[in-house]
Amino acid sequence: MSGGLPLIIGLPLVAAVLLVVLGALERRHSPAAGPGFFQRNGVAVGLYLALAVGFWAFFIIVLPQLAMVDMSFRPKLPPSQMGGPKDVFTLENYRYFLFGSTTSTASWNILHIKAFFLTIGVSILVTLLNFAISYPLAFHMAQSAPVARLRVLLLLLIIPYWVNEILRAFAFRVLLSSGGVVNKLLLGSGLTSEPIDFLAADVGLYMGLSYAYLLMMIFPLYNAIESLDKNQIEAARDLGAPWWHIHAFVVMPHAKPGIASGCTLVFMLCAGALAAPLVLGGPRTLWFTPIVYDRFYQAFNWPQGAAYALILLLTCIVFVLAVLRLFRLSLGEITR
Amino acid sequence: MAAAVELDGVNVTFGDFVAVRDANLVIEPGEFFSFLGPSGCGKTTLLRTISGFIEPTRGSVRIGGKDMKGIGPNRRPTALIFQNLALFPMMSVAENIGYGLRVRGVPRHERDEKVKNLLIQVALAEHGHKQVSELSGGQKQRVAIARALAVEPSVLLLDEPLSALDLKLRQHMRAELRAIQKRVGITFIYITHDQGEALTMSDRIAVMNAGVIEQVGNGRAVYAEPRTPFVASFVGENNGIRGRITSVANGEAVLDTPIGTLRGRNPVGLAAGQDALLFVRPEALRIGAGAGALFEGEALDVAYEGSVTHISMRVRTGQKLTVTLGGGAADALPQPGDTLQVGFEPRDGLVLAKAADA
Structure with a gap:
């Protein structure tokens, strides 16, 4: 890793120092400068904030990701050869994702590419499903539920999330497997003559994924809808609007930032989910995250795993930004 | 239609x-x-x-x-x-x-x-x-x-x-x-x-x-x-004085109140012996020692507004009444602390039934 490590640590540090200097310059030349950061917060608190946030941003977020980027461009080598003459930057890992092993005869790496698009596609579907489930509930909670019922609903929503994610995934498996509760009920009531293989049909996967990130959707929606003036809904109704029109043209435009932030969260988490696809995925379904996992821990090819993870991350970011742009939303708005 | x-x-x-x-x-x-x-x-x-x-x-x-x-x-x-x-x-x-x-x-x-x-x-x-x-x-x-x-x-x-x-x-x-x-x-x-x-x-x-x-x-x-x-006191300024009706005649009622015997119209047909309220608008009250003075009180505050003057006064029972004088009275304005002789025409007084809870 000659030059690699200094580069990884050095570059962001240089960038950070540059930003601070630029900020100081701008402050000196701007006409209406308020009290400085340290004047407002005091030296002790200011120093703590700067160091803590700096450490958090740098060591926990930027550094590991940069290490991943660096690794993804390197060949897989035994430790003894790392930093040796063979340790050069290469696009091999990205090439592998598209075209597979150099010894394979197929022209494209169909297996991985298919898993990749399946992951993105199903994540979109799960996000939409999640929105469809969450919106009515969030609307009820935000606009029409009495306080007492709101409390009960919030508790009912939150308490299940005290259960571990993997445990919840297995619970769905128990529920939906061929000999599971649902099939026993169906057989017992005579609705079907033989058990339905929900897991092979990926019903379990969709349910598990939708359920796992329900709160990520409900809370941003709830927050956004709650800030809507009730009179607006009544005004629309008074002007003759049917209920669906009110939702489509009054409530949803108002809640757009909340909808965007909920959908972004669910989509990102869904595309990166590991437990639910591993536990609930059907035998014919190959999700992308388990492939990434396998690169690291089965193939012991960390550089390739890093490249795969980055491909997923970048695609998701680009996709989300494109959708936000489509709905004329800025990143700043969804954090409101 | x-x-x-x-x-x-x-x-x-x-x-x-x-x-x-x-x-x-x-x-x-x-x-x-x-x-x-x-x-x-x-x-x-x-x-x-x-x-x-x-x-x-x-x-x-x-x-x-x-x-x-x-x-x-x-x-x-x-x-x-x-x-x-x-x-x-x-x-x-x-x-x-x-x-x-x-x-x-x-x-x-x-x-x-x-x-x-x-x-x-x-x-x-x-x-x-x-x-x-x-x-x-x-x-x-x-x-x-x-x-x-x-x-x-x-x-x-x-x-x-x-x-x-x-x-x-x-x-x-x-x-x-x-x-x-x-x-x-x-x-x-x-x-x-x-x-x-x-x-x-x-x-x-x-x-x-x-x-x-x-x-x-x-x-x-x-x-x-x-x-x-309620209508009398909510719509516009009004002075309400409590009393008991002693006699009614010709659409008018005579009221026995702590500050004297007052006379006013009786539009809702109250009978003698009933507890009632007599309402008289601030602009219907007249001050001065001339004929028709019915009761007296002490001027507390005199607010000159140009076209009108509002006088806040206190009568013997401690109740506060408001008198509004029209323009042109500027020369003869009373001062706070003055004793005022107050009267009004019976047609400007209005006798209404006391609300059950009032």
Whole structure:
């Protein structure tokens, strides 16, 4: 890793120092400068904030990701050869994702590419499903539920999330497997003559994924809808609007930032989910995250795993930004 | 022609709380009708009952002769202007005004034409493309009016829409509202706690208190001929003096009060021996040692306002009364601490039954 490590640590540090200097310059030349950061917060608190946030941003977020980027461009080598003459930057890992092993005869790496698009596609579907489930509930909670019922609903929503994610995934498996509760009920009531293989049909996967990130959707929606003036809904109704029109043209435009932030969260988490696809995925379904996992821990090819993870991350970011742009939303708005 | 709005024994209760009790009322087409009362008197509840957001617990609401039971606010021929206006912030001014038409599936070109006309009517022709947040308070007001008028309601309901404006704009909007009502010719039902608004704009006023419509009449009637102590003291300034009726004759009653024997009209036909209140307006009280002085009191505060002078005085019982003198009295103004001889004509005194709880 000659030059690699200094580069990884050095570059962001240089960038950070540059930003601070630029900020100081701008402050000196701007006409209406308020009290400085340290004047407002005091030296002790200011120093703590700067160091803590700096450490958090740098060591926990930027550094590991940069290490991943660096690794993804390197060949897989035994430790003894790392930093040796063979340790050069290469696009091999990205090439592998598209075209597979150099010894394979197929022209494209169909297996991985298919898993990749399946992951993105199903994540979109799960996000939409999640929105469809969450919106009515969030609307009820935000606009029409009495306080007492709101409390009960919030508790009912939150308490299940005290259960571990993997445990919840297995619970769905128990529920939906061929000999599971649902099939026993169906057989017992005579609705079907033989058990339905929900897991092979990926019903379990969709349910598990939708359920796992329900709160990520409900809370941003709830927050956004709650800030809507009730009179607006009544005004629309008074002007003759049917209920669906009110939702489509009054409530949803108002809640757009909340909808965007909920959908972004669910989509990102869904595309990166590991437990639910591993536990609930059907035998014919190959999700992308388990492939990434396998690169690291089965193939012991960390550089390739890093490249795969980055491909997923970048695609998701680009996709989300494109959708936000489509709905004329800025990143700043969804954090409101 | 059927009445614009008829209330027939309307009662609205929320749990144990009676918000509106036994409202019976006929509002004529083309009338500017106001509900006047303090906050919490049930006037907003009554308005929401007419617009359809609240179903009456008992009784019925008829609009244009048609019973409105089970008909939601989106299907009633009414349009409501909210206290906070409730304009849609994510739509432009023109989209706001056209919303009701869009909901009704009016074709785009027809809608645009209509919105344009309405924008001209409310003097906002240049502002159609703007966002609502770019408008001033008075302009927002006019957008709300145009939005409500766009759906061509037969009754326009207004829930204190002027209360958020400053005084000058409020007075200007009063005249404007009245002019708009004259022009479009539909029934306006206006809710307010401001008697000035009610008196200047309305054809008729219903004065409400604690869920009950106490009196209905034109501005002059509720001001000059109140029938209950509440109306007498709520509409305009008034001095109420307690006493007991000793005799009645020729539509007048003689009242024995702690500050002396007073005489006033007896419009509701009270009988001798009843506890009653005698109301006399500050501008009907006369001061001076001349004939007709009935009682005396000590001047506490003299506020000279140019055209009028308000004098606050205390009588023997400790009760405070207000006397308003007209212009021209400036030379002879009393000073605080002076003892005043006060009198009034019997026709300016009004004897009303004491309310059960007063």
